[in-house]
Amino acid sequence: MIQWFPGHMAKARRILQENAPLVDVVLEIVDARCPLASRNPDLMALVAHKPQVLILNKADLADPAATRLWVERLNEPGRPAVALDAVRGTGAREVLAAIRRAFAPVLRAWTAKGRKPRPARVMAVGIPNVGKSSAINRLVGARRAPVGDKPGVTRGKQWIRIGKDVELLDMPGILVPKFEDQRDGLLLAATGAIKDEVFDQREVANHLLHLIWESLGAAVAERYGLTRLDPEPVANLEAIGRFRGLLRAGEQVDLDAAAQLVLREFREGRLGRVTLQPPDPPPGGE
Structure with a gap:
């Protein structure tokens, strides 16, 4: 949470x-x-x-x-x-x-x-x-x-x-004391409205990848070497970390560094322009 x-x-x-x-x-x-x-x-x-x-x-x-x-x-x-x-x-x-x-x-x-x-x-x-x-x-x-x-x-x-x-x-920025919908919390964590230290960056990075895949899949694939998103969150960060050389001793992927990379590059706009919360279609499909 x-x-x-x-x-x-x-x-x-x-x-x-x-x-x-x-x-x-x-x-x-x-x-x-x-x-x-x-x-x-x-x-x-x-x-x-x-x-x-x-x-x-x-x-x-x-x-x-x-x-x-x-x-x-x-x-x-x-x-x-x-x-x-x-x-x-x-x-x-x-x-x-x-x-x-x-x-x-x-x-x-x-x-x-x-x-x-x-x-x-x-x-x-x-x-x-x-x-x-x-x-x-x-x-x-x-x-x-x-x-x-x-x-x-x-x-x-x-x-x-x-x-x-x-x-x-x-005035200083002020968050709501409690998120009624945790999906809002995930979006705000992804965009940087919440300090990185207080949430699971691996979870948020993987959630972000799934949100932007449909719109920015080609850019994500090129930047991170992904051909598809794996249902297993760790597998995506594992692949990204290995592709970008984020390795620890013993050739182990630094999953935290991979998550931080995804979040940082998204916030900097390096993956492209995307809206995480798209508007509903107009009434009647106009």
């Missing part, structure tokens, strides 16, 4: 709750490869009364067709969904435009009281390692938020200015 909710996340949840009254708009940032698994319903319940913008980040690592469908499915009145490639910046303008549209009614009400216009106050929230800091840096246009490839890089809150009309409050 995969669970990881360290003490700093409980503290971050309290910080979010305390600061929610200060902001006008909430940016919820999720991983485009698993948009539902990477959401935190408990977290969003704390800011349900606020205008929201949903960002499907890491769109550069997800299947483009699946991302387009997810944007359509998740787009709602009062909470637009936008795909973002924080590496190239694709979608950044759309995100900022969505923020300004969400803030417009608040600004009108503010100025109607005779007050001077002020910047939109925005809070960025999400689970660990969905690329929140990278997304913020792309919106800012400079490296302001700390960026790392491990969950839990942002530990405290910080305000960041975006242009003249947006002030953004960056």
